[in-house]
Amino acid sequence: MDLSYNPRVGAIEASLIRAIAAKKTPDSIDLGLGEPTLLPQQRFIDAAASWAAVNGLRYTVNAGDPALRERIAAHYAYPGMESARNVCITIGSQEAVYVAIKTLLDPATDELLIVTPSFPAYAKIAQLEGVAHRHVDLAADDGFGYDVDRILDALGPSTRMLVIGSPSNPTGRILRDAQARRLAAGLLDRTGPPVWVLQDEIYRELTYIDDAGYLANYYPNTIVANSLSKSNALTGMRLGWLIAPDEPIGQLVKTHSWVTATANTFAQRVAFEIFGEPGALQEQSRWYRERHVLVERALGASGLRYVPIDGAFYACVRLPDGGDSLAAALELVERRGVVAIPGSIFGDTLEGWLRLTWVAPLEQFTEGLSRIAAL
C-alpha cells in the first residue's frame, strides 16, 4: 500500500506559466512576469521597522489589526461594509480569494461561475476545494468587454457565486460603472437562488479610464478581494484583504483563522502607514498612466491586433496566425528570446492571443512586439 494523498491535490496540473518561465535565459526579454518592477515606498517599510522596535511583532486578532481594518473600510466605504468588522486582512489577495471560495460555496451542491478570460487561480481553487465551476466567455469581437447580458444568461440553477476580476488580468479590460449597475440590477431581479459576487480588485489603482465599476457599490452580496501587491509594488509583502457584508464576514474570518491564523503584523503596519497617508495608495499610479500612453502607441505601431487597455499592466495581442498560443509561447521563449504567456491558460476564449506585461523597459516591450509580429 502506498502513502496517502488527497487526490484533488494530485489532479491539479503543474503551472504552464512556470514551465515557460523556467526556459527563460539571462538574455530573454521578459514580458511574462506579473509584478511591478518599481521599488516599494521605503518610508513605509522603515516606519514599520521602527514601530516593531518598540512594540515587537506580536499576533493581531485573527481578522487583523482593528485600526488597519477601520482605515481600509473607511477608504472604500462600500455601502453596508463601512466598518472595521467588515474587513479581514489576508495573505495577499490569493488567500482572500481562497478563503472566499472555500467558505461561501458548499462543494456538495454549489457552482462557481467564472468570467473568462481570467486569472487561473479561481478555477484552480475551486478544483482544490472540490467545487464545481463553469466559465462564461467574454468575446474577442467585443474586445473582451464585460457583456452583462451574457454574464446574467450564464447563471445556472446551482450557481451560487460569480467571480469577476476587474480590472482584468489578463485582458486589462474594466467593468464600467454602468455595467456594474446593470449587473447588480440583473442579479437582484433574478428568480433563482441568491448569488455571491466575488470581485477581485487587485489592479484597482491602475486604471486609465474614469468610470470603473465596483459591484460592491450596488449589489449587497458582494465580497471584495484586494491587496497592496500591485498598487504599491509590494507583491512580496503578501498583504491583502477581504471586504464583506456583516452576514458572511464571521465565517470568512473563521476559515482564515484555521488556514493561516493571522496576517503578518509587520505587513499590517506597512499597510496602516499607507492607508494613513493621503495619496500613498495612488502614488505609483502616475508611472503606470504615463507608461500606458507609450504602450498603446507601441501596440498601435506594431501592426498586431490588441485589446484596448483600460487598466492593469498587461497587453493582450493576437498572434499573427491566430494559432496555438502555447506553441507560440514556447517558440518565443526557446528560439526568439521573448517570455510571453499563452492566452489559453486564461480560458479558451483567449486562445490565439498572448498576454504581455509592460512593466519592463519600454524598448524591450517594443522589441518583443516586433519579434511576435515576425512569427
Next chain:
Amino acid sequence: MDLSYNPRVGAIEASLIRAIAAKKTPDSIDLGLGEPTLLPQQRFIDAAASWAAVNGLRYTVNAGDPALRERIAAHYAYPGMESARNVCITIGSQEAVYVAIKTLLDPATDELLIVTPSFPAYAKIAQLEGVAHRHVDLAADDGFGYDVDRILDALGPSTRMLVIGSPSNPTGRILRDAQARRLAAGLLDRTGPPVWVLQDEIYRELTYIDDAGYLANYYPNTIVANSLSKSNALTGMRLGWLIAPDEPIGQLVKTHSWVTATANTFAQRVAFEIFGEPGALQEQSRWYRERHVLVERALGASGLRYVPIDGAFYACVRLPDGGDSLAAALELVERRGVVAIPGSIFGDTLEGWLRLTWVAPLEQFTEGLSRIAAL
C-alpha cells in the same frame, strides 16, 4: 432561498480561548496568552528593511527563497531531507500544518490520529477539510508522557497520519529520543498501511532536557512543521516552514501555492539573517531556561499538582477539586482576576487541569497560582 455557505465552516464552533480572553480586564493576571513577551531581535528586522531598500519586496518562488530553504534544510539536516528542495516556507506553522493535513490525507478514506492533550488546531483543520480524526490520550498518571505502545496500539486500519506536537502545547512534555526511536521502529514494523507522521516542533528551541526526540531522524515518512514564532518572539512575522521528503514535497508546495501563493519576502529575509548567524535561533532560549527553574520552584511551592515541564512555556496544574476546567476558568477570569485556559479544550484527558503560560512577570505567575490553589 438563503445565501450559500460551506457547512463544514459553519460547523466549527467559536474558540473558547477567545471567549475567555474577551472577559479579561486591565487588572487581570494574564496566564492565557500563547506568545512570548520578549521583543524580537531588532537587528534582523533592520537588516531586512535595508535589504528591501535595494531589492524591493518581490515574489519569491512558491516554495520560498532557495537560499533560505537551503539554510533551513542544512540546519536541521534530517536524513533524506537535507536539501533546499525539501523545504516549503509557509505562513507560520499554522499554514504548515494546514497544508500537510490537506495535502496528505484523502477525506474519502483516511483518518488522522492526534496525540492528545494537543493544540486544538489539528482537529479543527481536519474538521474543516472533512477528514476523519481520532485521538489517543496520554495519561495523567504518567504525567502525560509519550507512551509509545499506547500510540502504536491506537493506529487503526484507516489511520494514514499521526500528528504529534513535541515539545507539547499544552503540557510542556517532550518526546524523548529513545521514544522517537521506538515509535519509528514500531511504525516501520507495522503491517497496516504506511502512516505519515507530522511532528509540530514549534517549541523546539525551548527545551529543558537533553534528549528531545525528533521522528524525522528515524522515520522516513515524517513531515516537520516549525516556525520562528516562539524561538525568536516573532509570532507576528508569520514565518514557518514544512520539511518533507522528496516524494511529498511537490504536492505540499502545490497546495501552498493555491492557498497563499508564497510567504512574505520580508519575513523570509529576516529568517535568512537568523539562520545565517550561529546561535541566533537559540539566543532567547537562555531567558526561558532561567525562568523555567524559577517556575518549577513556584509550582512546587504552590501545593498544586503539576506536570513536569520539559519544554515550551506552559505549565499544566490540576484544579484543587479536579473538576470542570471551563467552569473554573470562567470563575477565575470573572471573579479572581486570572486568565487561564481550561484543559478540556486540549482533549478530554486534560479535563480537571488548567494551562498557564509563564512568560508574564514571575510575581504575577506566583500570584495566579495562589488564586488557583484557593479555588
